[in-house]
Amino acid sequence: MSDKHLSTQFDAELSAISSRVLEMGGLVEQQVCLAVDALAEFSEAKATEVIRTEQRVNQMELEIDRDLSNIIARRQPTARDLRLLIGVSKTIGNLERVGDEAARIARTVHRLVANGTHGRLFPTTQMSNEAQLATASLRRALDAFARLDANQAMQVIKEDNEIDAEFDGLMRKLVTYMMEDPRTITASIDLVFVAKSLERVGDHAKNLAEQVIYIAKGADVRHTPLDGLESAVS
Amino acid sequence: MSDKHLSTQFDAELSAISSRVLEMGGLVEQQVCLAVDALAEFSEAKATEVIRTEQRVNQMELEIDRDLSNIIARRQPTARDLRLLIGVSKTIGNLERVGDEAARIARTVHRLVANGTHGRLFPTTQMSNEAQLATASLRRALDAFARLDANQAMQVIKEDNEIDAEFDGLMRKLVTYMMEDPRTITASIDLVFVAKSLERVGDHAKNLAEQVIYIAKGADVRHTPLDGLESAVS
Numbered sequence: 444m445s446d447k448h449l450s451t452q453f454d455a456e457l458s459a460i461s462s463r464v465l466e467m468g469g470l471v472e473q474q475v476c477l478a479v480d481a482l483a484e485f486s487e488a489k490a491t492e493v494i495r496t497e498q499r500v501n502q503m504e505l506e507i508d509r510d511l512s513n514i515i516a517r518r519q520p521t522a523r524d525l526r527l528l529i530g531v532s533k534t535i536g537n538l539e540r541v542g543d544e545a546a547r548i549a550r551t552v553h554r555l556v557a558n559g560t561h562g563r564l565f566p567t568t569q570m571s572n573e574a575q576l577a578t579a580s581l582r583r584a585l586d587a588f589a590r591l592d593a594n595q596a597m598q599v600i601k602e603d604n605e606i607d608a609e610f611d612g613l614m615r616k617l618v619t620y621m622m623e624d625p626r627t628i629t630a631s632i633d634l635v636f637v638a639k640s641l642e643r644v645g646d647h648a649k650n651l652a653e654q655v656i657y658i659a660k661g662a663d664v665r666h667t668p669l670d671g672l673e674s675a676v677s
Numbered sequence: 678m679s680d681k682h683l684s685t686q687f688d689a690e691l692s693a694i695s696s697r698v699l700e701m702g703g704l705v706e707q708q709v710c711l712a713v714d715a716l717a718e719f720s721e722a723k724a725t726e727v728i729r730t731e732q733r734v735n736q737m738e739l740e741i742d743r744d745l746s747n748i749i750a751r752r753q754p755t756a757r758d759l760r761l762l763i764g765v766s767k768t769i770g771n772l773e774r775v776g777d778e779a780a781r782i783a784r785t786v787h788r789l790v791a792n793g794t795h796g797r798l799f800p801t802t803q804m805s806n807e808a809q810l811a812t813a814s815l816r817r818a819l820d821a822f823a824r825l826d827a828n829q830a831m832q833v834i835k836e837d838n839e840i841d842a843e844f845d846g847l848m849r850k851l852v853t854y855m856m857e858d859p860r861t862i863t864a865s866i867d868l869v870f871v872a873k874s875l876e877r878v879g880d881h882a883k884n885l886a887e888q889v890i891y892i893a894k895g896a897d898v899r900h901t902p903l904d905g906l907e908s909a910v911s
Contacts, residue, residue, distance in 0.1 A: 501900040509897070515749065516759050522750050529746060529766070536770070618863050625859045629852050635866060639873075663742070666735040 474545035493549035530658035560630035599652035606645035708779035727783035764892035794864035833886035840879035
């Protein structure tokens with residue numbers, strides 16, 4: 444077996460890993476969208492579907508991580524390939540946590556319906572802005588990963604502030620709502636955590652984007668302040 | 678340079694990495710304890726200290742991760758050593774997130790004091806149980822890492838349920854408190870997030886423990902149900 448052959452085989456392995464990450468990403472993105480829909484419609488069927496998918500996502504995390512270890516152990520990856528493998532390992536950890544947040548939202552939908560509190564609730568339509576920003580950010584981060592596009596990844600990092608601002612606004616509205624009718628407090632606290640879950644989805648999208656930059660450019664921009672981002676990447 | 682010499686040098690590198698992880702763990706543990714104290718005493722000085730330490734913790738994460746990549750790229754670690762290196766990479770990610778939660782609690786203390794709402798607040802002493810469980814769990818996880826003790830790690834994983842139960846109890850008390858005096862809602866929501874942060878510290882301690890088992894036994898027990906834990910490890 445020639446060196447060329449070996450290298451081609453290695454490339455195929457790397458590319459297979461990337462495809463699986465994107466598959467996992469697609470699954471997780473779908474979970475978040477479905478969880479948001481489940482909340483908007485108080486659909487128990489959709490909530491159940493989100494929770495059912497969690498196991499598959501968890502399984503993918505374990506499998507991809509195992510494959511990564513095997514590849515590193517068998518091959519002697521170059522610094523560049525190693526960066527991809529380590530970046531991927533962190534990426535799937537992030538994706539799994541996004542899936543966790545989706546499942547959390549879905550379990551909240553079940554509880555709200557079971558308690559019969561979803562009838563007189565803070566209108567969940569008011570959460571659609573945050574939900575849209577968070578899912579868009581996640582989608583953009585996955586696109587950036589697919590094309591190893593550092594510029595798009597920087598965009599994702601920069602827009603995280605908007606999601607945080609939307610979260611803060613929602614908190615103020617929820618507090619006002621609770622004050623006006625304290626009987627809604629229990630159910631409102633559930634929505635406080637939903638808003639928090641969406642904000643975390645945005646955080647994870649940002650983390651994904653940081654890994655894209657690490658893989659594409661070799662720059663570890665975690666904990667880099669926004670105004671130092673451009674120079675750290677170039 | 679003989680093979681033996683090389684191997685000894687590698688061992689020294691691995692042991693240096695482990696020491697740095699424990700140093701980072703000690704720093705983070707201290708941050709959590711200090712944040713809990715800051716909340717109990719509404720001490721702005723302690724809260725400031727927690728936030729000040731965050732940068733050092735973040736810096737350690739970046740440095741250790743860079744060292745890990747360098748070691749993997751330079752050496753050809755055996756499967757066992759690679760397990761340690763990958764486990765350590767996940768471990769420091771977890772520790773950094775614990776530090777984040779401590780900083781969140783500290784920022785909440787600043788806000789409560791600034792708003793002057795800490796005077797007529799839900800008694801934070803009622804949160805000391807959850808805080809104690811979470812910090813004890815974190816300490817035990819770090820001990821388990823220091824000694825690569827899989828049994829102690831399993832203990833940490835099992836006791837996470839207690840922290841969750843304590844969190845649920847606190848939520849019920851906080852809701853009752855808000856219902857009785859809706860003027861406390863804004864400040865109480867802050868405490869809801871503090872309780873959540875402590876619950877997350879417990880989650881991260883569990884995640885740390887899972888990595889200890891991975892390093893010590895080679896078994897990836899993430900997502901393993903409690904009743905399957907013993908058989909997965911042995």
